[in-house]
Amino acid sequence: xSVENFTKLGASAIASSVRAGQVSPADMIRASFQxxxxxxxxxxxLNIVLYADEKASIKEADEMQARVNSAVDLGVLAGVPVAxxxxxxxxxxxxxxxxxxxxxxxxxxxxxxxxxxxxxGALVVAKTNMDEFAMGSSTENSAYGPTRNPYDVRCVAGxxxxxxxxxxxxxxxxxxxxxxxxxSVRQPAAFCGVVGVKPTYGRVSxxxxxxxxSSLDQIGVIGRSVDDAxxxxxxxxxxxxxxxxxxxxxxxxxxxxxxGKPAPEARDPDTEAIRIxxxxxxxxxPPSSTTLAGVVIGKPKEYFPDSLDAxxxxxxxxxxxxxxxxxxxxxxxxxxxxxxxIPVYYILAPAEASSNLARFDGVRYxxxxxxxxxxxxxxxxxxxxxxxxxxxxxxxLGTYVLSAGYYDAYYKKAQAVRTLIADDFRSVFASxxxxxxxxxxxxxxxxxxxxxxxYEMYLNDIFTVTANLAGVPAISVPIGRxxxxxxxxxxxxxxxxxxxxxxxxxxxxxxxxxxxHE
Amino acid sequence: xxxxxEDVLHIAELARLGVDAARADELxxxxxxxxxHMEVLSQVDTTxxxxxxxxxxxxxxxxxxxxxxxxxxxxxxxxxxxMRDGFFIVPRLAxxxxxxxxxx
Numbered sequence: 001x002s003v004e005n006f007t008k009l010g011a012s013a014i015a016s017s018v019r020a021g022q023v024s025p026a027d028m029i030r031a032s033f034q035x036x037x038x039x040x041x042x043x044x045x046l047n048i049v050l051y052a053d054e055k056a057s058i059k060e061a062d063e064m065q066a067r068v069n070s071a072v073d074l075g076v077l078a079g080v081p082v083a084x085x086x087x088x089x090x091x092x093x094x095x096x097x098x099x100x101x102x103x104x105x106x107x108x109x110x111x112x113x114x115x116x117x118x119x120x121g122a123l124v125v126a127k128t129n130m131d132e133f134a135m136g137s138s139t140e141n142s143a144y145g146p147t148r149n150p151y152d153v154r155c156v157a158g159x160x161x162x163x164x165x166x167x168x169x170x171x172x173x174x175x176x177x178x179x180x181x182x183x184s185v186r187q188p189a190a191f192c193g194v195v196g197v198k199p200t201y202g203r204v205s206x207x208x209x210x211x212x213x214s215s216l217d218q219i220g221v222i223g224r225s226v227d228d229a230x231x232x233x234x235x236x237x238x239x240x241x242x243x244x245x246x247x248x249x250x251x252x253x254x255x256x257x258x259x260g261k262p263a264p265e266a267r268d269p270d271t272e273a274i275r276i277x278x279x280x281x282x283x284x285x286p287p288s289s290t291t292l293a294g295v296v297i298g299k300p301k302e303y304f305p306d307s308l309d310a311x312x313x314x315x316x317x318x319x320x321x322x323x324x325x326x327x328x329x330x331x332x333x334x335x336x337x338x339x340x341x342i343p344v345y346y347i348l349a350p351a352e353a354s355s356n357l358a359r360f361d362g363v364r365y366x367x368x369x370x371x372x373x374x375x376x377x378x379x380x381x382x383x384x385x386x387x388x389x390x391x392x393x394x395x396x397l398g399t400y401v402l403s404a405g406y407y408d409a410y411y412k413k414a415q416a417v418r419t420l421i422a423d424d425f426r427s428v429f430a431s432x433x434x435x436x437x438x439x440x441x442x443x444x445x446x447x448x449x450x451x452x453x454x455y456e457m458y459l460n461d462i463f464t465v466t467a468n469l470a471g472v473p474a475i476s477v478p479i480g481r482x483x484x485x486x487x488x489x490x491x492x493x494x495x496x497x498x499x500x501x502x503x504x505x506x507x508x509x510x511x512x513x514x515x516x517h518e
Numbered sequence: 519x520x521x522x523x524e525d526v527l528h529i530a531e532l533a534r535l536g537v538d539a540a541r542a543d544e545l546x547x548x549x550x551x552x553x554x555h556m557e558v559l560s561q562v563d564t565t566x567x568x569x570x571x572x573x574x575x576x577x578x579x580x581x582x583x584x585x586x587x588x589x590x591x592x593x594x595x596x597x598x599x600x601m602r603d604g605f606f607i608v609p610r611l612a613x614x615x616x617x618x619x620x621x622x
Contacts, residue, residue, distance in 0.1 A: 091591060105597055106592070106596070106597065107597075108590035108591050108592035108593070108596060108597065109588075109589050109590050109591065201573040202573070214572075215570075215571060215572040215573065241581075242589075244579050245572070339558075340558065340559060340562065342555070343555055343556045343558055343559050344559065346552065346555075346556070347556060347559075354533060358533075358534075361534070362599060363598070363599070363606050363608055364594075364597075364598055364599075364606060365597055365598070365599075366597070366599070367599070368599035368600065370609060372609075373609075374609050374610055374611070375608055375609045375610065375611050376534070377609075378608070378609045379534040380534050380535060380536040381536060383533075383534055383535050383536075384535055384536040384537075387535070392535055392537075393545065393548060393549070395533050395535065396526065396529050396530060396533060396535065396545060396549065397549055397552060397553075399529040399532050399533045400521065400525065400529050400549065400553075403528075403529060403532065409560070410553075410556060410559075412569060413559050413560065413562075413564060414556075414559060415569035415570050415571060416562075416564035416567040416568070416569055416570075417559055417562055417564060417567075418569075418570040419567050419568055419569065419570040420562070420564070420567060422570060422573070453551075454548060454551075454552060455551060455552055455555055458552075470573070471573030
């Protein structure tokens with residue numbers, strides 16, 4: 001392995017080389033920072049990275065180097081640089097949710113997902129830009145300005161995890177953590193031509209993720225490839241006593257899904273050796289007519305409306321043809337409540353946000369603006385100065401739908417319709433469909449400043465938000481280009497069946513080859 | 519259901535957000551436009567449909583009622599705007615709201 005190839009290397013290749021002593025962890029850190037400098041990841045250029053500390057990262061890498069020749073397992077992510085969205089608590093670097101109200105805040109504890117990445121040998125190099133408090137679909141709502149798309153700097157990187165997606169797309173890190181409430185990992189991944197996975201609700205601990213809408217929030221993984229995303233998710237998934245909503249369901253070795261077979265027993269000794277990096281993952285066979293044998297893939301008509309751009313439709317059809325050629329059966333299906341998802345989401349998420357963000361009051365964290373007129377005036381002055389326009393809008397919207405006289409008409413109604421949306425997915429999976437395939441977004445990345453109407457921006461989530469409402473896992477994989485800009489295809493599976501999701505994703509990536517980026 | 523300017527000012531007070539006159543007018547239009555898109559939900563029959571408050575949770579599990587130390591590497595003073603003797607300092611409350619004094 002050569003450091004010169006850093007921007008194209010997968011996390012597995014980096015970790016193998018570090019464990020074998022072929023490259024040092026510090027080499028990888030330097031390569032990451034060098035790439036960030038070359039591409040212009042700082043605030044005045046692409047605005048991908050909000051906070052980084054090269055000296056501290058190299059010191060951490062040097063400490064790892066001391067363990068390379070010992071018997072200690074360095075982990076499956078040994079020496080792999082990772083970037084973390086700025087709403088996920090990390091020790092050493094600020095956690096500000098790209099908001100003025102948390103400016104300068106350094107968390108005194110760390111998110112379980114970050115701790116688990118470190119425990120597997122990963123090295124945190126950056127906190128990435130995002131829409132303030134994860135409210136947005138373009139990263140234009142950051143208090144620190146928009147992140148630019150590495151494929152076309154005139155365009156947005158998507159959001160709200162735009163900085164994390166752009167960091168991976170620009171070759172700064174092979175893996176980054178993002179967070180999802182309505183599509184905030186998958187949508188920017190699609191816009192930036194990388195892979196983005198939202199796990200089942202409960203699969204990954206949310207301890208240390210700054211709460212936006214707790215019944216929807218999930219930490220997700222962005223990777224250069226399906227393998228990077230699978231490896232990253234394996235590392236962070238599983239029960240955590242610090243998050244009462246986390247599940248104790250076994251976590252399969254997602255990388256074995258590349259072999260095109262059903263999941264092996266999770267606690268098998270051979271599988272465990274692969275999990276900790278003692279044994280390599282067997283080399284997957286090239287895609288063939290049996291790769292997806294027996295797999296039924298649903299094509300929901302609501303995600304392929306007549307109004308869908310013809311180029312996106314054609315790229316999806318090419319992907320579906322690929323599935324057929326690998327032995328899958330494509331079945332036309334319906335998820336009839338899909339058109340209700342955006343209204344439901346934009347009632348429930350702001351309602352939960354209005355409650356969760358009440359904690360930012362100038363008393364315990366970050367900013368305090370005190371006009372000297374008592375406690376209430378301090379609350380108002382702090383929150384008005386600290387929150388941006390979209391966050392303010394959503395807090396007010398949430399407060400309105402929860403207020404007396406409107407609670408039943410909006411909030412309770414939305415909770416009931418959410419049940420119907422989840423029922424749509426339950427029915428489809430109960431009918432024998434193993435995975436659902438859709439476009440990730442209705443358009444590719446749009447120019448910075450092109451969308452000013454709030455509801456028009458909300459419609460960007462139209463194909464992603466249903467998976468959040470139903471709590472099912474979903475992944476976005478690059479399926480081609482439209483006028484040079486990347487387009488993503490989405491694979492959705494049943495609760496806790498990330499293995500099948502990865503199996504289909506690996507097959508899609510292998511069947512498209514370089515066509516995924518053409 | 520159109521939102522009125524009075525509604526905006528009322529919910530802004532509930533949410534402890536100061537909203538000036540110009541922004542109140544903008545928000546009245548914006549929130550009304552957004553909520554107009556929500557009206558479609560009123561046409562859905564949800565009689566006897568259970569509410570979904572969360573996914574996959576069987577209720578909040580309880581842990582032993584034992585005091586544990588917070589898992590913090592730093593102190594509250596490292597990030598709180600104002601502290602003294604282990605307490606958060608806030609401006610004066612209630613009957614002193616109009617006082618020009620602040621601080622304890």
